[in-house]
Amino acid sequence: MTAPAPPRWDRAALADAATALEVGLRAVAAARDPLARGPAAGWSGPAADAAADAGLRLAVRGAELVDGAVALVGPVRRAAAPVRPDAPGAGAVAAPGAAGSAPADDVDEAADRDLAAALDATALDAAALDATAVTPRRVVPPAPAPATAPAMVTAWWAALDPAARDALVRDRPDLVGGLDGIPAADRDRANRARLAAARQDAAARAGAADRALPVDVLRARWIGDLARIGRRRAEIRARLERLTAVEDSLRAPERALLAFDDAPVTTRAAVATGDVDTARNIGVFTPGFTAGVADLSGRLAELEGIRAAAGPDTAMVAWYGYDAPQWRGLLDPSTSVLGDRPARAGAQRLSRFLDGIDPRAHVTAIGHSYGSVTTALATAPGAADGVDDVVVLGSPGIGPRPTRPPGREWVVEAPGDPVADAAWFGPDPNRMPGVVGLSAREVVLPDGRVLAGSRGHNQYLTPGTTSAYDIAAVVAGRPDAAVLDRGVGAGDRLRASVPGAG
Amino acid sequence: MTTTPLRLPVPLVPSVPAPPAPAVCVRPGSLTDHGRRVADAATLDPAVLAAAARRIAAAVPGSRSAAAAEALARRWDSALAAWVADVGAHGDALRATARDYAATDARTATALRGTSS
Numbered sequence: 001m002t003a004p005a006p007p008r009w010d011r012a013a014l015a016d017a018a019t020a021l022e023v024g025l026r027a028v029a030a031a032r033d034p035l036a037r038g039p040a041a042g043w044s045g046p047a048a049d050a051a052a053d054a055g056l057r058l059a060v061r062g063a064e065l066v067d068g069a070v071a072l073v074g075p076v077r078r079a080a081a082p083v084r085p086d087a088p089g090a091g092a093v094a095a096p097g098a099a100g101s102a103p104a105d106d107v108d109e110a111a112d113r114d115l116a117a118a119l120d121a122t123a124l125d126a127a128a129l130d131a132t133a134v135t136p137r138r139v140v141p142p143a144p145a146p147a148t149a150p151a152m153v154t155a156w157w158a159a160l161d162p163a164a165r166d167a168l169v170r171d172r173p174d175l176v177g178g179l180d181g182i183p184a185a186d187r188d189r190a191n192r193a194r195l196a197a198a199r200q201d202a203a204a205r206a207g208a209a210d211r212a213l214p215v216d217v218l219r220a221r222w223i224g225d226l227a228r229i230g231r232r233r234a235e236i237r238a239r240l241e242r243l244t245a246v247e248d249s250l251r252a253p254e255r256a257l258l259a260f261d262d263a264p265v266t267t268r269a270a271v272a273t274g275d276v277d278t279a280r281n282i283g284v285f286t287p288g289f290t291a292g293v294a295d296l297s298g299r300l301a302e303l304e305g306i307r308a309a310a311g312p313d314t315a316m317v318a319w320y321g322y323d324a325p326q327w328r329g330l331l332d333p334s335t336s337v338l339g340d341r342p343a344r345a346g347a348q349r350l351s352r353f354l355d356g357i358d359p360r361a362h363v364t365a366i367g368h369s370y371g372s373v374t375t376a377l378a379t380a381p382g383a384a385d386g387v388d389d390v391v392v393l394g395s396p397g398i399g400p401r402p403t404r405p406p407g408r409e410w411v412v413e414a415p416g417d418p419v420a421d422a423a424w425f426g427p428d429p430n431r432m433p434g435v436v437g438l439s440a441r442e443v444v445l446p447d448g449r450v451l452a453g454s455r456g457h458n459q460y461l462t463p464g465t466t467s468a469y470d471i472a473a474v475v476a477g478r479p480d481a482a483v484l485d486r487g488v489g490a491g492d493r494l495r496a497s498v499p500g501a502g
Numbered sequence: 503m504t505t506t507p508l509r510l511p512v513p514l515v516p517s518v519p520a521p522p523a524p525a526v527c528v529r530p531g532s533l534t535d536h537g538r539r540v541a542d543a544a545t546l547d548p549a550v551l552a553a554a555a556r557r558i559a560a561a562v563p564g565s566r567s568a569a570a571a572e573a574l575a576r577r578w579d580s581a582l583a584a585w586v587a588d589v590g591a592h593g594d595a596l597r598a599t600a601r602d603y604a605a606t607d608a609r610t611a612t613a614l615r616g617t618s619s
């Protein structure tokens with residue numbers, strides 16, 4: 001039996017391998033080139049920065065691969081060089097083609113050790129490189145503009161990974177809190193942070209105004225200065241009170257601040273009771289003349305009653321997201337309760353808010369008094385399209401025709417409510433075909449429960465009343481349980497007797 | 503007696519200032535071209551380096567260097583394949599982003615036109 005022949009090196013093949021290595025590294029370098037050139041020409045902004053960062057990281061990884069190959073070329077070329085016949089020890093090599101070259105299959109241990117060490121080092125670098133490989137995430141375009149359809153906002157938000165969403169809630173609460181279509185839980189977190197900052201700012205300004213008062217009064221030169229100081233202090237105090245009212249409205253379980261706008265002379269907010277992200281039934285209440293965030297706590301207490309009556313999986317929203325007309329704006333056409341401009345401005349906001357709710361939920365829009373005008377405009381054809389039912393309470397008229405298909409628009413008119421007979425903005429809805437009347441009178445239910453009647457303009461949501469019970473039935477998607485009554489009273493009969501009075 | 507409309511004074515309390523919005527500028531066509539160049543780079547043969555390493559191994563059979571070259575070939579196979587895949591995904595993402603920009607712009611234009619009707 002003969003021993004196996006010792007391994008032989010094919011130095012020519014080794015030289016060819018070194019050449020192949022150089023060809024390969026040039027190919028990788030060429031592939032890396034567009035990454036190293038930076039972002040696309042003319043592209044700037046957060047997404048461009050993110051893309052440039054991702055491209056740079058890829059370019060660096062490519063460069064490290066090239067560097068590893070480059071570092072190996074020299075040892076391979078040396079190993080490919082023929083050994084000089086007079087070399088005294090391991091590793092002695094002659095230049096390729098040198099006179100007196102030894103046969104190509106002579107291998108010495110030192111040369112093998114050196115080449116193996118170079119290969120091992122390159123492999124270690126490649127392993128480290130491989131471990132850092134991360135498939136870059138798709139670059140998400142910048143946040144959509146405020147007027148963008150809520151469905152697109154929802155899609156944009158869903159495309160972000162959780163860390164990015166958290167970062168936006170933390171770093172851009174104004175953006176997240178103000179975009180309809182973002183889930184309620186995220187908007188709540190963002191808006192609570194905005195509210196806290198605004199409240200802190202308002203308190204600081206109020207304190208500064210108090211401290212400056214003696215100096216301001218001493219510096220006053222005439223009565224007008226004093227009046228201005230008084231107005232300024234009142235404004236600062238009023239803002240602080242509004243913000244405090246919003247804060248107070250959140251001091252109950254399951255409340256969420258879905259919208260918040262700390263404007264200079266008004267504060268807008270939408271506060272939910274219940275989980276809007278998961279509820280099967282959602283009612284959105286829009287208030288009317290003289291409404292403001294100071295009413296939120298009381299209103300939410302009433303909406304809690306509606307929610308409880310509607311049953312589980314229900315959420316109610318007090319939407320104070322528009323500048324409801326006030327007494328002080330009565331003579332200004334842009335803000336007057338006598339015109340529809342505040343309602344039109346509010347309807348744009350309300351329709352976006354309604355479209356931002358999960359379309360799988362059963363949504364009922366409820367408008368009270370002037371808020372019914374806003375609600376009708378927000379749910380008119382071409383506006384919000386995710387609303388299933390509309391309920392108007394004590395409405396001064398909602399336009400020439402119902403906004404919902406027959407059987408999906410409801411009206412409640414309590415006895416003694418003069419506003420509900422005004423027909424100021426269009427025909428009285430309780431006399432319009434296709435609009436179903438819900439009772440506001442005292443009734444006894446088949447199970448023996450007695451529901452109280454509502455009277456006047458401001459008792460439609462009062463717990464224990466027939467009107468609150470009926471509203472809850474519609475919100476719950478069980479209108480067959482409601483007590484129907486067109487609510488025709490003396491005002492309607494009087495109107496009917498006057499030709500052309502709607 | 504004349505009645506003067508009740509008006510609030512000019513707002514004296516500014517709202518909390520929002521952080522300045524970063525300047526955003528994009529040319530979707532240019533971005534598409536850039537994405538295509540990056541995606542084209544991903545057509546690189548991911549075995550190009552590993553093949554060279556295997557040629558080294560084949561040239562020095564039975565040696566320590568041969569084993570080391572085989573190990574390097576496996577590492578390069580993995581590392582270059584991952585890098586090429588990531589470059590391709592980045593190129594695709596850039597082109598998709600260009601499409602998204604164009605689509606967002608078109609839809610926003612439609613939405614804004616709707617607000618004036």
